[in-house]
Amino acid sequence: MAVLQVEAVRKSYPGVVALDHVDLTLEPGKIHILAGENGAGKSTLIKTLTGLVTPDEGTVLIEGQDALADHSLFSRIAYVPQELNLFPSMTVAENMFMPFHRSGFGHLTISRKAMEAEASRFIERFGIHARPGQTVSRISVSDQQLLQIARAACRDEFKVLILDEPTSSLTANETEHLFRIITTLRDSGCAIVFVSHKMEEIFSLGDTVTVLRNGRSVGTYPMDGMTEDQLIRLMSGSSVQLEEKFQPRGDIDDSDILLSVEGLTGPGFSDVSFQLRRGEILGFAGLVGAGRSEVMQTMFGYHSAKSGRCMFNGKEIPRGRTDRAVAMGMVYLSEERKHHGIFPLLSVRENISLSVLEKMKRGGIISSGKEKSIVSETIQKFDVRTSSVGKKIVFLSGGNQQKAIIGRAMARRPRILIFDEPTKGIDIGTKFQIYRIMQQLAEEGVGIILVSSEMTELQRCATRIITMYGGRTTGSFDQATTDVNTLVGAIIGATETRHVA
Numbered sequence: 001m002a003v004l005q006v007e008a009v010r011k012s013y014p015g016v017v018a019l020d021h022v023d024l025t026l027e028p029g030k031i032h033i034l035a036g037e038n039g040a041g042k043s044t045l046i047k048t049l050t051g052l053v054t055p056d057e058g059t060v061l062i063e064g065q066d067a068l069a070d071h072s073l074f075s076r077i078a079y080v081p082q083e084l085n086l087f088p089s090m091t092v093a094e095n096m097f098m099p100f101h102r103s104g105f106g107h108l109t110i111s112r113k114a115m116e117a118e119a120s121r122f123i124e125r126f127g128i129h130a131r132p133g134q135t136v137s138r139i140s141v142s143d144q145q146l147l148q149i150a151r152a153a154c155r156d157e158f159k160v161l162i163l164d165e166p167t168s169s170l171t172a173n174e175t176e177h178l179f180r181i182i183t184t185l186r187d188s189g190c191a192i193v194f195v196s197h198k199m200e201e202i203f204s205l206g207d208t209v210t211v212l213r214n215g216r217s218v219g220t221y222p223m224d225g226m227t228e229d230q231l232i233r234l235m236s237g238s239s240v241q242l243e244e245k246f247q248p249r250g251d252i253d254d255s256d257i258l259l260s261v262e263g264l265t266g267p268g269f270s271d272v273s274f275q276l277r278r279g280e281i282l283g284f285a286g287l288v289g290a291g292r293s294e295v296m297q298t299m300f301g302y303h304s305a306k307s308g309r310c311m312f313n314g315k316e317i318p319r320g321r322t323d324r325a326v327a328m329g330m331v332y333l334s335e336e337r338k339h340h341g342i343f344p345l346l347s348v349r350e351n352i353s354l355s356v357l358e359k360m361k362r363g364g365i366i367s368s369g370k371e372k373s374i375v376s377e378t379i380q381k382f383d384v385r386t387s388s389v390g391k392k393i394v395f396l397s398g399g400n401q402q403k404a405i406i407g408r409a410m411a412r413r414p415r416i417l418i419f420d421e422p423t424k425g426i427d428i429g430t431k432f433q434i435y436r437i438m439q440q441l442a443e444e445g446v447g448i449i450l451v452s453s454e455m456t457e458l459q460r461c462a463t464r465i466i467t468m469y470g471g472r473t474t475g476s477f478d479q480a481t482t483d484v485n486t487l488v489g490a491i492i493g494a495t496e497t498r499h500v501a
Helices: 042-049 071-076 092-097 112-125 141-153 172-187 199-205 228-236 292-299 322-328 348-360 368-381 398-410 428-443 455-461 484-491
Strands: 004-013 016-026 031-035 057-062 077-080 160-164 191-195 208-213 216-222 257-266 269-277 281-285 307-312 330-333 416-420 447-451 464-469 472-478
Touching: 004 042, 016 042, 016 057, 031 042, 031 172, 031 199, 031 228, 042 077, 042 160, 042 191, 057 071, 071 077, 077 141, 092 112, 092 141, 112 141, 141 160, 141 172, 172 191, 172 199, 191 199, 199 228, 208 228, 216 228, 228 428, 257 292, 269 281, 269 292, 269 307, 269 447, 269 464, 269 472, 281 292, 281 428, 281 455, 281 484, 292 330, 292 416, 292 447, 322 330, 330 398, 348 368, 348 398, 368 398, 398 428, 428 447, 428 455, 447 455, 455 484, 464 484, 472 484
Parallel strands: 016 216, 031 191, 031 208, 077 160, 160 191, 281 447, 281 464, 330 416, 416 447
Antiparallel strands: 004 016, 004 057, 208 216, 257 269, 257 307, 464 472
C-alpha cells in the first residue's frame, strides 16, 4: 500500500495557480525524485505534504487515512529543509529532541543524561562527528545537515522523509556519506522524497521521478532507462543543448587588465595573486572551505585584508571599504541569496531600484516614472518572471530572485561583477539563462569572476580557471587546453602550483 498519496490537489494564490490538480504516490522503500524548474510548484507541494498548506481541492492520504481531516497524521512526514533549521546555541542532543514533548522528554524535569544517551544512538547510526553535549554552532555544516535528518528520524512514527536540496553546502565526500545514510533509510522501508537540481544526484539515487511543470503533474516515471535529455525536456517542455558552451566569443586582450590582486592575505587564505582581464570570465574552483568566497569578500571590502593589495584599473581599492569598491565599479553577488542578496520584505520593484535611487531623483524626490522605466527595462532584459512588480521578492522562485539581483547589479553599470555560486539551488533551464547573461555581459566588456563548486559550470563558462586548496592558489589554467583530471588534482591539493594561462 502507498504510504502517501496525493490526488488532484489544487492550490491557488491571488493571481497564480501554484498547483493544478497534482497527483503523487509514494511507495515505502523507494527514493522518489521530485523534479521541476524553479516555480514549477515543488515548494507548494512539499508544504502540502507536510501539512503547512491546506489545498483548495483534492485529497492527501497517509497510510490510507485522510490527513486533511486528521492533521495529526502529518507527524509521520519528516521534512529537512534546504536551509539549516537548528538552534546553534543549544546542544546536539537538545536539537535532536526538540520539542521535548514530541520525543518523550517533555516531563516537568528532563534527564540530560538520558537524553544524551538516546542521542548517542542516533549520532552513531547517522555517522555524525559530534558529541551529544556539544554546541551545534561548533560542528560542521555537513554534520548539522545529518543532525537535521537524525532529528526527523528519531520519531518512531515517521514513514516519509522529504529532503530539499540537502547537498547544496556539502563537499563531495560529505555528499557521498549522506547518500549512504539515505540509501540505508530507504532499505529500512522509509519512503524518501528527494528534491535536487543536480542531475548526477538525481540519476545516482532515484528509483522513480515525478515531474512538475507550471504547477501541473507532467507524469511519474521509473528512473531506469531515463536519460538526462529526456528529463530536461519533461521539466522544461523544450530541449537544452547539454554540451553548449558560454565562454565569451571574440578575442580577449591579455594586456587589458581590469583587476590585479597582489599577495592578498585575509581570513582563511594567504598570498593570493591573480589578474582579471576586461571581457573575460575567470573561474575559481576549489572544495568547500578552500577560501574562494573569503578572497572575493576581502577584495570587495567585506573583510579587511591583513596584507597585499587589489588594484582596480591601476587604483588601489582601500581595505575594508565596500563603499569604495562599489563606487569604483565592482559588485559582489553572494552565494547566500536569501541572507545577503534579496530584501525579502520588499517588492520586486523595490529590490531592483534600491541600487540606483540616485538615478531616479528629480529635485530630491524619487520619480515614480523613472523608477517604473528602469524596473521594467531590467525585468524585460533579464527575463524576471513575476505576476507583478509589487509582489514581495521572497515569493519568487530562486532563479527569478537571482535574475532580479543580477539586474539590480547591472543597473549600476559595473565594470567587475563577482558571481559566488550563482546557480545554487536553481534548475538547469534557468542556469543556462544565467550562463547566457554572463556571456553577454563579458562580451560587453564586463570583467566577470565566477566562483563555483560545479566543475561542469566552470568548464561551460570560464575562459581561465584559478584553483584553490587550503587557502592558497594551486594553479591558473586555460580552460580550453586543460583536462578535468588536472583541475581536480589542483583543487584537492595533489598538483603543485602551475601557471599555464
